Amino acid sequence: MTSASPFDRLGARLGPGDRPVALGGALGPDELLAAYRRGLFPMPAADLYAGAYNEALYGEAVESGELPVLPGGEDPYALAWWSPDPRPVLRPDAVRLPRRLARRLRRAPWSTTVDRAFGEVLAGCAEGRQPAWLTHELAAALLELHARGAAHSGEVWEGGELVGGVFGVAVGPVLSLDSMFHRRPDAARVAVADLGSRFGAAGGRLLDAQWDGPYIRSLGAVPMERSRYLAELAGAAPTGALPGERLPVARLVLPDLT
Structure with a gap:
């Protein structure tokens, strides 16, 4: 039986295509392949400054529950998952x-x-x-x-x-x-x-x-x-x-x- 992916929690609905559809999670090969299978790709923050910039941009959406945070990562703002539309x-x-x-x-x-x-x-x-x-x-x-x-x-x-x-x-x-x-x-x-x-x-x-x-x-x-x-x-x-x-x-x- 195939184990569940953390991306399964996103369901069939993804957020707007002009911002990340999820933050956080792990970045191992299994997680990476599971993301691509669902039309997502990662944009890791290069350093602490980039992570802080992500928090400034998306912190309110995370706090409101509008932008989901995936389990498995230490800092949710260190990793963003994108699925542009179109x-x-x-x-x-x-x-x-x-x-x-x-x-x-x-x-x-x-x-x-x-x-x-x-x-x-x-x-x-x-x-x-x-x-x-x-x-x-x-x-x-x-x-x-x-x-x-x-x-x-x-x-x-x-x-x-x-x-x-x-x-x-x-x-x-x-x-x-x-x-x-x-x-x-x-x-x-x-x-x-x-x-x-x-x-x-x-x-x-x-x-x-x-x-x-x-x-x-x-x-x-x-x-x-x-x-x-x-x-x-x-x-x-x-x-x-x-x-x-x-x-x-x-x-x-x-x-x-x-």
Whole structure:
């Protein structure tokens, strides 16, 4: 019998999508996967100041019972769980590559892999980011999920150098993209396109970009109502493993993008 998740107490109703839907709780791999299965993702506070800022923002809602606090954590304001509404999503085969990039990719000395350097991609995504949401605790949970086959990374290489990447957590037919980075212009965009292509080849149906914004819209993301997103999560699981072999980036360029 499967043990109950602390997220079960949220029930079918989630709060407004422009603030956390819950605070507190633990951040182990089991809790993290249970959250993704319910359309939530974590934003840990980087330090005591960030936790105090969360308390200033959401303290009244917690006191009134409007914002639930999950069991298992020492400080409820040290961890926020989000489920934006609407959600920016992409179809795996519809990541947009602009013409200027497509022309360059035909000559770029880049190749791509999947799940060959998950830890390095985590480190690249954490490098220089403020606020530092990718804490050691979250990174440890993600590394364990990767070991279990639930978290994936896409890598872009220039020779032996990692120049871009993206990582996320897969739940059934949905891959929720947590973060990306680049050390060459457009390498993150290529990483998303490549990982999306491979996820689609494995049977995946949707890439979840989590946070909306101009950059993710430039990749082709469109808003999806949270209720519909949750219905997608409940769909059939992908069939087969993600192909991870090293491939040239030129394969991502469609004939009409020359």
